[in-house]
Amino acid sequence: MTSWFDLCEGWTLTAEPHEGTLPGPAAALGAVPATVPGCVHTDLLDRGLIEDPYLDDNEDRSGWIGRTDWRYARSLADLAPERAPDVAAAERVDLVCEGLDTVAVVRVGGREVGRTENAHRSYRFDVTRALAEGGPDPALEVNLASPYRYAEERRERFGPLPGAYDEPYQYIRKMACNFGWDWGPTVVTSGIWRPVRLHAWSTARLASVRPLVTVTDDGSLGRVSAHVRVERTGPGSEAPLTLTATVAGARATATLAAGETEAVLDLVVSEPALWWPRGHGDQSRYDLGVELSSGAADGRGLDSWRRRIGFRSVAVRSAPDDEGTGFAVRVNGRDVLVRGANWIPDDAFPSRIGRDRYRERIDQARDAGINLLRVWGGGIYESEDFYELCSERGVLVWQDFLFACAAYPEDAATAAEVEAEAREAVVRLAPHASLAVWCGNNENLWGHEDWGWKERLEGRAWGAGYYLDLLPRVVAELDPTRPYWPGSPWSGDAGTHPNAAEHGTMHLWDVWNEADYTVYRDHRPRFAAEFGYQAPPTHATLRASVTDDPLTPVSPGVLHHQKAVDGNGKLARGLEAHFGDREWGYDDWHYLTQVNQARALTVGIEHFRSTWPYCTGTVMWQLNDCWPVTSWAAVDGAGRRKPLWYALRRVYADRVVTVQPVPDGLVVVLGNDTDEEWVTEVTLARRSTDTGRALAASAHEVRVAPRGALRVPVPTVVAEPSEPAGEVVTVDGAGERAWWFFLRDLDLDYRKPEFDAQTRVEGADLRVTVRARVLLRDLVLNVDRLDPGAAADSALVTLLPGESHTFTVPGGAGLDGAAVTTPPVLRCVNDVLANDR
Structure with a gap:
């Protein structure tokens, strides 16, 4: 039998003196109701005892939290035999802490049951005896030492080691950016940051299941090697056990004789549907289950484990070549163009x-x-x-x-x-x-x-x-x-x-x-x-x-x-x-x-x-x-x-077109990250920004191979401007238009923004149509200035004279139509750099 009991309710938090002293703000706190999972900062914030560290410079006034010792405590009276008979009947009871931040002493009924020094791992402590001897109302306590003091003491012991910031983050196994980063606040936390549970079990439990999933090169066979480790109780040490694994109709069993704790269950699946990253195929997954049962005649269930797995192979191709050493992420034998963040x-x-x-x-x-x-x-x-x-x-x-x-x-x-x-x-x-x-x-x-x-x-x-x-x-x-x-x-x-x-x-x-x-x-x-x-x-x-x-x-x-x-x-x-x-x-x-x-x-x-x-x-x-x-x-x-x-959405699209400078002019590059050949016609044009009229143009039929790229040289008549400040190159016919401006914005001949704008409500949404009378560069509709919950579906839109674009604001029907179409809500570069013409 196995039973789990959630212990995330009923906690209190108290600041604890170190060597008889408390930081000033901590001295006045007393016992504070605590939320688990959580941390000291969020508990104090939820109770109005500190100001929001994300507001203004309040962060600076919460530094004392990381220099204070803290005590989390709750009663375990709800685990008394009459209220939790599964606990009383179990041969073993474990306290499972999925994440303690960070340096902790854990006690049950006043008895120390474990210590921790790593927020990045979980801990399991045998509390069977502590519960039995703790009386009718034993307390569970987690005493957390100041992370700053611990890290600084280790720095003194090992000597200073170089780092990007003057903080001791490398001396303690917790989230490094807690100590501040060039994008993050310094909020050095303490707390029970992941769930705490009690696990009552008898005979044996599944200590770990480690599935190694592979597919053959041709994808015809999928294999799962489920490496299973069990833990036994004292009374269960000699019991025979049975392990069963199932996935996609395949089944494997193994028997553990007395004293044995490990087994590998191998499963083979014919013609599995493969898992692929987005843009390469489906994300097919299968339920993998492992059951642990008694090997005795009754075959009673003892424990189980479930996950969803995918059949695929992954590798990094990093072989040397004529130009150096590549790095390609490969899935199912295919190099993936990584479009990452x-x-x-x-x-x-x-x-x-x-x-x-x-x-x-x-x-x-x-x-x-x-x-x-x-x-x-x-x-x-x-x-x-x-x-x-x-x-x-x-x-x-x-x-x-x-x-x-x-x-x-x-x-x-x-x-x-x-x-x-x-x-x-x-x-x-x-x-x-x-x-x-x-x-x-x-x-x-x-x-x-x-x-x-x-x-x-x-x-x-x-x-x-x-x-x-x-x-x-x-x-x-x-x-x-x-x-x-x-x-x-x-x-x-x-x-x-x-x-x-x-x-x-x-x-x-x-x-x-x-x-x-x-x-x-x-x-x-x-x-x-x-x-x-x-x-x-x-x-x-x-x-x-x-x-x-x-x-x-x-x-x-x-x-x-x-x-x-x-x-x-x-x-x-x-x-x-x-x-x-x-x-x-x-x-x-x-x-x-x-x-x-x-x-x-x-x-x-x-x-x-x-x-x-x-x-x-x-x-x-x-x-x-x-x-x-x-x-x-x-x-x-x-x-x-x-x-x-919005810019990422364009440059990370499956198919892209871009204009790139090369030593002898310009080149159009078309990228096709799909499994289908891309057949289209593109028109390259050098245009007047005043009128949008093509001053020179050329059309090209293109075929871009699957997962390939194609380079199309821009003819000189298009690539070389007569008046760089008032001309632009466009590429049309391949999805979103590509642009090439010959000069920096400050050197371009922008006109004052002239356009016609219309708003209309469609159901709950607002449509905003802008029709340009001059070139408008990088239109953005900042509707969050009117309603913090509003956002437009597009941004950074550039229009030639006579062209239009419709922005959609989902749920924006109630926005002020006049305010939507004027600065600072509707903005373009022309608003800032327009010449007086």
């Missing part, structure tokens, strides 16, 4: 992220054309919901092990924790079809090479042993069906610079930090695993998190919600390069920085994609935010889509 925790307090929020965010990724999310190494191993939804929606997952931007201690105790953490993560995530790549770390191999670490380390260990030895051994042992990559960036060879463009994965941060975004075109990476450009969140998100009056680009709250070093300075330099040097008011600054962000990623992704199959993928930084902040995200901290999201 980096994923960070979607909230600085992850216990607030539920299945619905994961679904919304992953759907936003999928709807933008994204087919891979990289779970970044400074965050967390996400919940089952995340990976299940990615599998369901065909989004591949690249999973970093949790190391980021720092040298890490390699003492025996830390190494043991890292191994235990890695083993649990690999086993837990193995069933998910979406999981495609294991990666050792984020930027640590690069940091050791280029960021002055070698001199500061003076020969001390710094984490290489994890990335190049321990972690690959764990993956090879527990999950040989998936590739392991030591880090990102990584060249594929310890003798080659880890961020070499010609080899493996590359991070490109000269753009944003040092150079204009047009410099993306000077790079030829084999796989661009990180690159990005900042912009503020949507207006509604920024206004809800900053109370500054007036709101300006440099008002205190806006600056507090900009965490990057010289972030606003870099935004200003980006604006100057394309729009001129001036003092920008808030409305112009907000609109143009968002346009610049979208254009930067468009230039980079279009260029990298145009070199397919030399460059096999892009993973832009980043999809999402963990709070309201100026950052590189496409979806802001409130879940609203920035203009960048």
